[in-house]
Amino acid sequence: EPEVTQTPSHQVTQMGQEVILRCVPISNHLYFYWYRQILGQKVEFLVSFYNNEISEKSEIFDDQFSVERPDGSNFTLKIRSTKLEDSAMYFCASNDPRVSSTDTQYFGPGTRLTVL
Amino acid sequence: GESVGLHLPTLSVQEGDNSIINCAYSNSASDYFIWYKQESGKGPQFIIDIRSNMDKRQGQRVTVLLNKTVKHLSLQIAATQPGDSAVYFCAENNDAGNNRKLIWGLGTSLAVNP
Numbered sequence: 001e002p003e004v005t006q007t008p009s010h011q012v013t014q015m016g017q018e019v020i021l022r023c024v025p026i027s028n029h030l031y032f033y034w035y036r037q038i039l040g041q042k043v044e045f046l047v048s049f050y051n052n053e054i055s056e057k058s059e060i061f062d063d064q065f066s067v068e069r070p071d072g073s074n075f076t077l078k079i080r081s082t083k084l085e086d087s088a089m090y091f092c093a094s095n096d097p098r099v100s101s102t103d104t105q106y107f108g109p110g111t112r113l114t115v116l
Numbered sequence: 117g118e119s120v121g122l123h124l125p126t127l128s129v130q131e132g133d134n135s136i137i138n139c140a141y142s143n144s145a146s147d148y149f150i151w152y153k154q155e156s157g158k159g160p161q162f163i164i165d166i167r168s169n170m171d172k173r174q175g176q177r178v179t180v181l182l183n184k185t186v187k188h189l190s191l192q193i194a195a196t197q198p199g200d201s202a203v204y205f206c207a208e209n210n211d212a213g214n215n216r217k218l219i220w221g222l223g224t225s226l227a228v229n230p
Contacts, residue, residue, distance in 0.1 A: 035218075
């Protein structure tokens with residue numbers, strides 16, 4: 001069964017450093033998402049991406065964040081200058097309602113980002 | 117504002133019993149609801165979904181009930197097994213203006229005692 005994959009599984013970085021989190025969505029899906037989950041808290045929407053552009057972003061997704069689909073398979077989240085409060089699990093998701101006839105989003109295993 | 121919340125943060129059941137996990141939502145415009153299961157260290161896993169034009173949907177050992185009058189969603193798990201132990205999240209979505217983001221509840225931790 002196809003699945004969303006994410007790398008790395010765990011990223012440790014120093015405050016102020018740039019990080020890039022990588023995702024490979026399910027092939028033939030056209031909608032891509034990033035969510036984050038701070039330890040012990042609920043999952044929060046960051047951004048949605050469709051047709052090579054951001055379709056919606058949350059207040060969390062400020063100028064320090066960017067997303068990119070550099071090729072036909074990868075979808076990346078970049079944080080330019082990490083802050084301590086960026087420490088969280090970051091989940092990538094994808095879907096294509098035209099294929100699945102639902103809005104079900106399929107999630108990757110997540111990347112745990114630790115900012116020191 | 118819009119929000120999704122859960123009534124019970126933790127639920128402990130005996131193996132073989134039925135489990136009921138509840139969720140309240142406040143956005144009456146939401147038209148699609150999903151239950152996800154999250155095991156420790158893993159990403160959310162889709163369990164079952166329901167659209168607002170339905171009030172009940174059944175899957176394998178799971179049933180989702182939607183009461184739009186009181187904006188309440190529940191997940192019923194029949195014959196709960198140890199493998200069902202996880203955190204369960206409800207999430208809502210409305211497609212107004214192609215808004216596809218999911219709004220999540222806090223989660224309920226389900227512990228199944230053997």
